[in-house]
Amino acid sequence: MTWLIPLFLVLHLLAAIGWVGGMLFAHMALRPSAMALEPPVRLALWQRVFSRFFPLVWVCVVTLLVTGHGLTGxxxxxxxxxxxxxxxxxxxxxxxxxxxxxKPYAALRSNLAAGDIPAAAAAQNRIRQIVAINLSLGLITCTLGVLARFFG
Ligand code: HEM
Incomplete structure (x- = not known):
């Protein structure tokens, strides 16, 4: 099955692009732009953005882990x-x-539904911190993925 390794590599790469690229856009472009909005509007916008982006992230996470372990296997x-x-x-x-x-995403949704804007803002801030960490780790991981074939 010589086609299986290239297929898994392509899926692996597309999933990495989807997840890391999405975080890069959210953190570096959408976040600073959304800062100009009032908190209730801004937090509602983030909830809508996350409701579309996070299901895609789940697909990317599962794809990365399955294809990654498939490749090593x-x-x-x-x-x-x-x-x-x-x-x-x-x-x-x-x-x-x-x-x-x-945790924080569930808190963002429930606090927004309850109209508790300060608590929703705290949850959103926690999400921002974790996305910043995962974005950094994702960029490092992509670099490692490319370097693997050169340095073992
Ligand atoms: C369980 C986790 C993972 C495993 C087991 C895994 C495994 C692998 C393997 C075996 C390769 C091929 C290396 C080679 O060509 O010698 C690879 C490549 C790569 N991985 Fe992962 N990986 C994992 C997670 C990730 C994550 C989380 C990311 C990024 C967010 C990532 C990004 C990449 C990239 C960019 C490549 C290079 C693809 C190419 O050849 O162009 N991997 N990975």
């Missing part, structure tokens, strides 16, 4: 310290996203 990057580091960081990113989704 088929021998790609086996014994590579770079890929091992990518694996650890990948699982940390996935855990951080799961926490973000089930």
């Amino acid at each position: 088929m021998g790609a990057g086996r014994g590579s310290h770079t890929v091992l580091t990518m694996t650890v960081i990948g699982w940390v990113m996935a855990a951080l996203f799961a926490y973000l989704y089930f």
